[in-house]
Amino acid sequence: MNVSPLRDLLVGCFVLAGLLSLAYLSVTLGGLSYRGPGGLQIHATFDEVGGLKPRAPVVIGGVKVGQIKSIQLDGDLRPRAVLDVDPAVGIPVDSSASILTSGVLGDQYIGIELGAEEDVLKGGDEIQYTQSAVILERLIGKVVQNLGADSE
Template identity: 40%
Template sequence: MVVGAFVLAGIAALLVLTLKWSDFGTSSVSGYTLTAEFDNIGGLTDRSPIKMAGVTIGRVSHIKIDPNTFEAVVTMVISSQYNNLPKDSFASIYTAGLLGAQYIEISPGGDTKVLKNGDKITMTQSAVILEKVISKFLFNKAAAQ
């Protein structure tokens, strides 16, 4: 009996470490969903935080490719207490620190109309890919000479 429980608990521990629960951690976030299209999302993933003024206000729920435009469509869940984001808000992808995980920063606009459930944020800025910045810098340097 006790031995059986021990063996089951041990196997369960190993399974818990192995399995991937796709919705773990997002289930706690409830609110309304917004979408945004980006040319390049860099290292953004499911469950990446959405921040406004540095405060986490939501999560990325899933990411897919739009088959027509070939752009990344990011669906995010914003906590329902922040239901007054202006319609012309700006979404950009940033990196926390030099090595940290990536997140979406929402900069509020000045519009009096607000974003509703299912709306799309039209103004976006893609992730900064370090290699692209460096190569651009190097090419500019070469062109100047």
């Protein structure tokens, strides 16, 4: 077969385009960007995580700074989430984590309210103050119960 530089160039372009598509699928869509040993891992224990799932974003003031690595029950059977956050963001030790919902039917995420301390959380630390997910059914149940109590 005759050797042509144009053919080699086209093969090169094909492989590049394929690899770029794979990279797009993996990094942008697959969320590989926050994986890796550089991530700072902190823990947070809640009473109720609701629909919170691994890879849900961790945000400070609406800006994503990390994601949930895993959620497991701890020794006291309370759900404990491992947060994988950017180590460049210094989170004060007295910060609090709440499970919030984007929109009415949207996905759940963890929002961090910053504290005032000078010291920042290190790897393996626990966030002391947490606020659990709001479960719509329980909320409605409470409202119905209260309405019933009022009318009596």
